[in-house]
Amino acid sequence: MSDESIVALRDFAADLAVAAGRLTLGYFQNDVATEWKSDRSPVTAADRDAETLIRRRIEARYPHHGIIGEEWGDSRPGAAHRWIVDPIDGTRSFIRGVPLYAVLIAVEREGAVVAGAIYVPGLDELVSAGRGLGCTWNGRRCHVSSVDRLENAYLLSSSFKHATRSELVGRLVAAAGTARTWGDGYGYALVATGRAEIMFDLGANLWDLAAPLICVEEAGGRFTDFTGVPTAATGDGIATNGLLHEAALQAARGETAPSAR
Numbered sequence: 519m520s521d522e523s524i525v526a527l528r529d530f531a532a533d534l535a536v537a538a539g540r541l542t543l544g545y546f547q548n549d550v551a552t553e554w555k556s557d558r559s560p561v562t563a564a565d566r567d568a569e570t571l572i573r574r575r576i577e578a579r580y581p582h583h584g585i586i587g588e589e590w591g592d593s594r595p596g597a598a599h600r601w602i603v604d605p606i607d608g609t610r611s612f613i614r615g616v617p618l619y620a621v622l623i624a625v626e627r628e629g630a631v632v633a634g635a636i637y638v639p640g641l642d643e644l645v646s647a648g649r650g651l652g653c654t655w656n657g658r659r660c661h662v663s664s665v666d667r668l669e670n671a672y673l674l675s676s677s678f679k680h681a682t683r684s685e686l687v688g689r690l691v692a693a694a695g696t697a698r699t700w701g702d703g704y705g706y707a708l709v710a711t712g713r714a715e716i717m718f719d720l721g722a723n724l725w726d727l728a729a730p731l732i733c734v735e736e737a738g739g740r741f742t743d744f745t746g747v748p749t750a751a752t753g754d755g756i757a758t759n760g761l762l763h764e765a766a767l768q769a770a771r772g773e774t775a776p777s778a779r
Contacts, residue, residue, distance in 0.1 A: 524649055535621040538572050542621070569587045604723075636710075647733045664712075675719065686720075692769075735748075
């Protein structure tokens, strides 16, 4: 894939995320009705309409590309390129009127994520990246932080409540200097822009993690699952500034003292 085509994919992903995000603002803090899916996650008309907008624009520009999204499933499976769409990452925040939700869009080529965007409509913050092109925050190059000790780290998560994995969560919280629940896509944007050092999710979906993976990596950080594999596809994700990655994984496994680097 040429650099030019990665630029085009990155820029289109960013444009899509902003357009969909602005659509969601028409529903935000506006008493939008909430439904509950079979997995007990919420969904609104804003989620569905935003994904519909994204899909229509992808299909118009790249009719042979596949799309997988949270609300409308998988189209053209097996296509060389696949767009991965979460129209509102953080719907629980959205329905509560909290502006820390995001639109996440990534694109894969032959199974590898090559471009992606995180847009936080309530804050008008856009983080986007392309493989080999670096990461930008509102159009300016951004980088992960240089914090190199866990006890000085800001640790984020979409939720610290995981009944079956509470020990792992507890070890990470104990190891970090500060724990905050600025999670979902916004948490990964904070890591990519150097405002936090560690963000993790357990039991997530591909569309929750694909855009964060490329943004964090291109900002100089690392994104893996808890076995250390750099993937968005296994359900768990941990993003760091890179300097703290191995220490965070070891802390999660209970292999290091909380104060260790």
